[in-house]
Amino acid sequence: MSATPAQRFLQDAAVKSADLVHREIIRRGMESYDAAHLKGRARIKDWEAAREKCQEIKREAINHLDQYLLQFEEKVIARGGHVFWAADGDEACAYVKNLAMRLGVRTVVKSKSMVTEEIHLGSILEKVGIKVWETDFGEYIVQLRDEAPYHIVTPAMHLNRGQIAELFREKVDPGIVSDDPSDLMAAARRKLRQAFFSAEMGISGANFLVADAGVVAISTNEGNGRLCTSVPRVHVVVTGIEKVIPRLEDLAVLWPVLATSGTGQGITTYSTLIGGPRRAAEVDGPEEFHVVLVDNGRSQLLADAEQREVLHCIRCGACLNICPVFRHVGGHTYGTTYPGPIGSVLTPHLAGIKEFKHLSYASSLCGACTSVCPVKIDLHHHLLQNRRNATEAGATKSSERMMFRAWRSAMLHPRIYALGGWSMRKALRIMYGMGLGGTFLDPMREWNRHRAPVPLPSESFRAGWRRDLGAK
Amino acid sequence: MPHKVSLFVPCFVDQLLPEVAVDTVKVLRRIGYDVQFPEEQTCCGQPAFNTGYWNEARPCAEHFVQVFKHAESVVCPSGSCATMVRIFYADLLASSPLRDEALAIASRTFELSEFLVKVAGITQVGAIFPHAVTYHASCHGLRELHLRDEPLQLLREVAGLKLVEMARSEECCGFGGTFAMKFADISAAMGNSKAESAAATKAEFVTAIDPSCLMHLQGIMGKRQDQARTIHLASILAHDGSTQVRP
Numbered sequence: 001m002s003a004t005p006a007q008r009f010l011q012d013a014a015v016k017s018a019d020l021v022h023r024e025i026i027r028r029g030m031e032s033y034d035a036a037h038l039k040g041r042a043r044i045k046d047w048e049a050a051r052e053k054c055q056e057i058k059r060e061a062i063n064h065l066d067q068y069l070l071q072f073e074e075k076v077i078a079r080g081g082h083v084f085w086a087a088d089g090d091e092a093c094a095y096v097k098n099l100a101m102r103l104g105v106r107t108v109v110k111s112k113s114m115v116t117e118e119i120h121l122g123s124i125l126e127k128v129g130i131k132v133w134e135t136d137f138g139e140y141i142v143q144l145r146d147e148a149p150y151h152i153v154t155p156a157m158h159l160n161r162g163q164i165a166e167l168f169r170e171k172v173d174p175g176i177v178s179d180d181p182s183d184l185m186a187a188a189r190r191k192l193r194q195a196f197f198s199a200e201m202g203i204s205g206a207n208f209l210v211a212d213a214g215v216v217a218i219s220t221n222e223g224n225g226r227l228c229t230s231v232p233r234v235h236v237v238v239t240g241i242e243k244v245i246p247r248l249e250d251l252a253v254l255w256p257v258l259a260t261s262g263t264g265q266g267i268t269t270y271s272t273l274i275g276g277p278r279r280a281a282e283v284d285g286p287e288e289f290h291v292v293l294v295d296n297g298r299s300q301l302l303a304d305a306e307q308r309e310v311l312h313c314i315r316c317g318a319c320l321n322i323c324p325v326f327r328h329v330g331g332h333t334y335g336t337t338y339p340g341p342i343g344s345v346l347t348p349h350l351a352g353i354k355e356f357k358h359l360s361y362a363s364s365l366c367g368a369c370t371s372v373c374p375v376k377i378d379l380h381h382h383l384l385q386n387r388r389n390a391t392e393a394g395a396t397k398s399s400e401r402m403m404f405r406a407w408r409s410a411m412l413h414p415r416i417y418a419l420g421g422w423s424m425r426k427a428l429r430i431m432y433g434m435g436l437g438g439t440f441l442d443p444m445r446e447w448n449r450h451r452a453p454v455p456l457p458s459e460s461f462r463a464g465w466r467r468d469l470g471a472k
Numbered sequence: 473m474p475h476k477v478s479l480f481v482p483c484f485v486d487q488l489l490p491e492v493a494v495d496t497v498k499v500l501r502r503i504g505y506d507v508q509f510p511e512e513q514t515c516c517g518q519p520a521f522n523t524g525y526w527n528e529a530r531p532c533a534e535h536f537v538q539v540f541k542h543a544e545s546v547v548c549p550s551g552s553c554a555t556m557v558r559i560f561y562a563d564l565l566a567s568s569p570l571r572d573e574a575l576a577i578a579s580r581t582f583e584l585s586e587f588l589v590k591v592a593g594i595t596q597v598g599a600i601f602p603h604a605v606t607y608h609a610s611c612h613g614l615r616e617l618h619l620r621d622e623p624l625q626l627l628r629e630v631a632g633l634k635l636v637e638m639a640r641s642e643e644c645c646g647f648g649g650t651f652a653m654k655f656a657d658i659s660a661a662m663g664n665s666k667a668e669s670a671a672a673t674k675a676e677f678v679t680a681i682d683p684s685c686l687m688h689l690q691g692i693m694g695k696r697q698d699q700a701r702t703i704h705l706a707s708i709l710a711h712d713g714s715t716q717v718r719p
Contacts, residue, residue, distance in 0.1 A: 324644045324646065324662050324665075325662070328658055361650075361655070362654075362658065363648065363651065364648025364659070365611070366615070366643075366644035366648070367615035367616065368642075384522065384524075386524075390524050396524065405528060407520065408520065408529075408532060410514075411483075411515045411517070411531075412531055412532065414511065424487075446654075446656045447652065449660075450657070450663070451691025451692055454691065456488070457488065457491075459490065460487050461490035461493040464494065465511070469494065469497060
């Protein structure tokens with residue numbers, strides 16, 4: 001029997017959290033991010049005001065999602081583009097696959113898109129014999145390793161340059177001798193240039209869909225995004241419906257806030273706006289332009305008034321970067337497209353509370369994520385709501401349910417509570433005295449696996465209070 | 473007539489770490505408060521609430537409200553348990569008949585350092601503690617109650633105390649309630665990172681406003697056989713030089 005996602009998570013978390021080499025790579029990556037992020041935030045005159053503005057924009061967009069999506073669609077169609085509304089991943093993939101087959105596409109170049117990861121578009125195209133090139137440097141690396149992205153912004157952050165050089169010698173160019181980043185990038189560039197100019201279709205994601213202008217906004221740093229969207233004959237944008245924003249002017253705050261939260265940059269190197277296929281007088285750009293609007297569970301989240309704001313997410317990755325759980329278990333351990341706090345909140349909605357509730361529990365609820373979220377999603381409180389939803393759906397263990405029922409009864413009767421506490425301390429003292437600590441009899445064995453036992457005083461505070469402390 | 477305060481002693485402090493509550497009483501009495509301990513109190517409901525069992529947590533919260541409803545101020549030596557009452561009772565008891573009383577209690581419930589600095593307006597409590605101490609910023613106190621400076625203000629006024637800052641002092645120690653048992657490996661890895669940051673300061677003591685963080689960290693540090701040990705802020709503040717602390 002294959003393991004459930006929860007069992008795999010526990011196993012992988014145990015391995016990764018004890019992997020000190022991994023911890024060191026991530027710690028270094030995150031420290032340089034932390035420094036850049038702090039510096040970036042200081043560049044914005046009033047960071048809190050910027051966050052509030054972004055939250056306001058996204059709230060307006062999500063509360064009127066239907067209206068803004070239709071406005072966006074109308075503009076795109078008016079410019080000769082096509083818009084396809086996909087209810088789920090299957091519909092989205094089928095549309096892109098059929099389009100590629102109809103146009104005789106043999107090679108696809110992709111710029112970075114988490115939604116295409118979510119719906120597994122790459123593997124579906126490869127199944128029908130289409131060669132798919134990931135052209136973002138990090139995505140290219142994880143594609144060569146046949147791995148999922150480790151992080152939604154920096155897909156290969158778990159690898160050091162030595163590991164990347166080794167991979168490139170094996171898969172890209174056996175002549176690579178150094179692990180100098182510029183040599184490695186040059187090797188990738190040589191390969192990818194061929195791909196850009198042989199591909200018939202380019203696939204990109206979208207950072208924002210601008211309703212009033214009817215354009216797609218894409219933020220990238222490597223230039224690959226522009227090549228993907230302008231060189232091939234067809235450009236397909238695959239994106240989630242929640243990416244829409246009302247107005248072009250909203251980008252004035254969203255672009256810098258996204259870049260600051262994502263990498264600490266003032267703005268990404270390339271900020272691209274695309275509104276349709278090449279027009280009559282234009283010298284470049286695709287002949288065909290398609291936008292695939294993916295729902296895939298988002299409408300259901302939209303209907304959940306308590307957690308609707310999760311759709312505000314602009315996928316900056318700041319919550320992953322600050323999350324101490326992410327820093328210790330790493331991105332792959334989550335086993336989901338979106339790792340880290342946002343993934344733990346979102347995945348139960350997209351992929352099922354029963355199978356993925358464990359992610360909402362795999363948090364100390366420290367709230368660091370919420371404190372950095374640029375659109376002010378109350379992430380750690382949504383984890384609490386997911387936990388409540390899981391117990392109300394009967395998705396938790398019956399032994400746990402019974403334990404909490406018994407606990408409640410004790411807590412409502414101070415004497416039973418006091419007696420229970422006294423007996424538990426006494427029993428543990430006897431058990432540890434007999435050397436049975438950590439055995440299957442020890443209810444604290446999970447605690448004791450990594451920690452010295454808790455203190456077991458002979459007297460509780462309330463007993464001391466009653467004896468003499470209260471009378472003083 | 474001295475002001476009265478009602479002590480809210482978290483269940484695990486009552487049962488496992490009574491000295492934290494004893495020291496809280498000492499500090500409050502030293503600065504002139506009449507300390508009450510309503511003996512009908514049990515648990516605020518947080519373990520069940522955080523694990524998703526809101527239906528089990530709710531009657532405990534209602535019990536708490538009944539026990540404390542006449543209290544002038546409620547003081548708790550834990551940022552996390554104070555957060556449960558102050559922040560989460562509003563959600564948990566949203567449709568309870570005791571909702572209004574719960575909100576009223578919530579607004580009168582304070583974590584110890586918060587109470588001393590913000591309500592009593594005192595940072596000098598007459599403590600003497602001639603040791604090097606590093607401070608861990610417990611999450612609920614920091615991010616739910618927004619207590620960043622209050623504990624440090626109190627520590628800076630302690631005679632003889634040398635405050636040394638650890639790296640990433642605001643990163644979670646990994647306790648997280650049932651998380652510490654359900655995901656013991658992750659919790660311990662986070663605890664080890666915290667213990668390493670603390671050990672690098674060469675401080676003799678690690679302090680915090682949350683006894684739960686400290687109980688977890690002491691377990692981790694004990695297993696690592698670290699020289700330093702944990703001590704709750706209340707126990708530092710209770711120290712007036714009349715007894716020795718094992719360094």
